Amino acid sequence: xxxxxxxxxxxxxxxxxxxxxAQAGGTAELAQQLSNPVADLISVxxxxxxxxxxxxxxxxxxxxxxxxxxxxxxxxxWNVISRTILPIISQEDVTASGxxxxxxxxxxxxxxxxxxxxxxxxxxxxxxxxxxxPTGSDDFSADQWGIGPTAVALRVQGPWTYGALANHIWxxxxxxxxxxxxxxxxxxxxxxxxxxxxxxxxxxxSTYDWNTETWSVPVNAIVSKLVSLGTQPVSLAAGVRYWxxxxxxxxxxxxxxxxxxFLFPR
Numbered sequence: 001x002x003x004x005x006x007x008x009x010x011x012x013x014x015x016x017x018x019x020x021x022a023q024a025g026g027t028a029e030l031a032q033q034l035s036n037p038v039a040d041l042i043s044v045x046x047x048x049x050x051x052x053x054x055x056x057x058x059x060x061x062x063x064x065x066x067x068x069x070x071x072x073x074x075x076x077x078w079n080v081i082s083r084t085i086l087p088i089i090s091q092e093d094v095t096a097s098g099x100x101x102x103x104x105x106x107x108x109x110x111x112x113x114x115x116x117x118x119x120x121x122x123x124x125x126x127x128x129x130x131x132x133x134p135t136g137s138d139d140f141s142a143d144q145w146g147i148g149p150t151a152v153a154l155r156v157q158g159p160w161t162y163g164a165l166a167n168h169i170w171x172x173x174x175x176x177x178x179x180x181x182x183x184x185x186x187x188x189x190x191x192x193x194x195x196x197x198x199x200x201x202x203x204x205x206s207t208y209d210w211n212t213e214t215w216s217v218p219v220n221a222i223v224s225k226l227v228s229l230g231t232q233p234v235s236l237a238a239g240v241r242y243w244x245x246x247x248x249x250x251x252x253x254x255x256x257x258x259x260x261x262f263l264f265p266r
Contacts, residue, residue, distance in 0.1 A: 038126040041071065044068045045261040051063075055095065056249065060179070079113075104136050105140045108132055110131075127152075128150060130169060131146065152219070168185070201239075216245065217245035224236060240254060
């Protein structure tokens with residue numbers, strides 16, 4: 001199911017003379033919030049992923065993920081964080097030699113209910129539902145709805161942010177003769193943000209398909225930098241991906257990622 005490989009589906013500074021990380025203040029803190037999936041921060045990431053070695057003809061695929069994150073306050077103590085992933089896909093030689101397909105994948109919509117303050121021991125968490133919306137074009141849609149739980153837990157210690165995000169989607173209303181989706185997603189991550197807004201991140205965006213009993217395990221190493229375009233803070237990122245595990249016909253060993261994230265502090 002190519003649309004599942006396109007899903008997540010979803011992370012930036014150098015010290016001035018005599019400056020410590022804790023003294024860097026707002027810029028470093030803003031950069032570090034990008035590593036927190038439930039931060040109280042509006043952001044719009046545009047993520048460009050390239051993989052090849054796909055299918056019997058060793059085809060290639062570009063997947064552009066548009067991923068707006070919007071927090072909403074629901075009282076004094078809680079936020080609900082809306083995270084949307086819309087894939088836009090273009091591929092060559094995947095279904096047949098010389099074939100080209102492009103279009104949109106299905107939307108994955110997550111809602112995290114998260115306390116505004118960390119726990120006493122410094123953990124931040126959020127949990128809620130995740131939905132699969134069959135909005136994709138014919139070549140890339142599962143053509144069914146999906147629903148399940150999602151959760152994230154993380155801790156910030158000085159310049160470090162580490163934790164994990166997970167979800168599971170069960171499909172329903174599949175076409176006759178098609179399996180209903182039954183897929184788990186796990187994203188452990190660790191990020192180190194320097195005092196002048198560089199972030200170094202390692203994560204995995206692993207999926208397990210319970211129908212086919214197969215893993216997809218890409219491991220990403222990403223470097224990002226928070227900059228300003230006029231008054232607009234923007235994070236620029238680049239990285240490589242190693243496919244530690246892929247299903248038959250899946251991507252070859254190495255891919256890469258570029259990303260631009262627009263931030264809207266409140």
